[in-house]
Amino acid sequence: MPVEQGTVPVWRKRTTAAQWTLWGGWFALAILFVYSWQVMTKDTIWAFVMDAPEQAADLGSRMFPPRWSYMERLWWPLWDTLNIATLGTMLGILIAVPVAFAAARNTTPSLYFVRPAALFIIVASRSINSLIWALLLVAIIGPGILAGIVAIGLRSIGFVAKLLYEAIEEIDEGQVEAVAATGASRAQVIDYAIVPQVLPAFFGISVFRWDINIRESTILGLVGAGGIGLQLQASLNTLAWPQVTLIFVVILGTVVVSEWVSAKVREAIT
């Protein structure tokens, strides 16, 4: 806007009030940052932070070269990791599908009782990380692959159900009406009008979640839930850094491969 400065109008981006509000907002953010920083670093021992470069150099010298011969003991945990991710995804999907249909506005049996309950399941599952689910499940059903599978499954429910119910709400209602007009029952409407429309989205979401689950299942072993993370935990506890490096490399490779597979499959579907 033009502002009279003497006699020459000068262009400015914002009015004075907007400028001050903006400035005040940034100032409040800066204060919040400084305050948080002070609270956070209250107990930090700066001597440890200062010698971090030396620690890093020391760690680097311990970590290289990776112990390649350890690989032969990683194949089986790697298979377990794959199974945790795949079976966990399946378990999650199995529970997520009814939850999604209960949460979608156009298919829910009851807008006031069932829908809020389904939404709560989705939020609870989404806000708790799979590592925390694993921590709980290891305490409850004991260490092992089963705890990992259930943890991955519980974490996947929220993700799959949220994306799926959004896809269900966005379908073309004309097809539903057309099938319903033939005298189809409620189940037949879902089967012939809704499922074909959301199926591509459903497979896309599932493969996407599977990819994320591979990533997460590699570290579940840190809390005892099976897979390659168990080897990582054992190597960390014995300070066997060359083995840790090899495990990191294997995890990185697995993640890259699964990401590639998931991208290819999603490309083929849509």
Next chain:
Amino acid sequence: MAAEAVRTWRRPPILIKDWRWRWGIYAFAVIYLVLAVSSVEVNWARVYEGLERGWRFLQGFLVPDFTSRWRDIGSGLVESLTMTVTSTIVGVLLAIPVGIGAARNLAPLPVYLVCRSIVATSRSLQEIIVAILFVAMFGFGPFAGFLTLTFATIGFMAKLLAEDIEDIDEAQAEAVRATGASWWQVVNYAVQPQVMPRLIGLALYRLDINFRESSVIGIVGAGGIGATLNTSIDRYEYDSAGAILLIIIAIVMLAEYSSGFVRKWVQ
């Protein structure tokens, strides 16, 4: 005529049209499932024993105990929240130059390649693994957690920011350039106004993710409420663990609703 009369409609396969592919995939899936399920070893006696504990956990979740461990929960929560705020702010500030450098329409090729490799490194390493390394380097505590989350934030924000910058309306940049504006002025007057609303939205989303992650990296010693949660589960104090989980869920829900609100206000 008779033959045509008995022909009935059969539903066509929905996704995979070629029957060889379809049956091949089915067969592969069945074989894999049999192999996978048979390799899962389950100690059913232990699971049965654990059901009682699971029941107790459920009770703890329904009747959470906020008071008796409040000092530990409170300090863990403060660590998590401060870690989240500082790491999001520093991460976003560092991600902006990296993101501009990773946008092909603003940066020359060498800068582009350097910034893209920073993004790729940060995105392919998981938070937990980074946290393990940072805890080994910087010692236990929230400082290592802060660095971990900052590192993860840079990759996430820079990638999305770079994609946004590459998608801007070039006409506006062209118009500003035609006035004889320098590179900085183009960034400030043509690019920044176009990407700012989305940048703020993404920063809020990342704040939410960082809080969720901060509750996890405590398990490997990087501070935050995850350490408190880990301790309470190890001690079988399920009512305190239930309280912590409910607090996490409540904060995540609050963050989601308020960030939706702020995003609407920005746009």
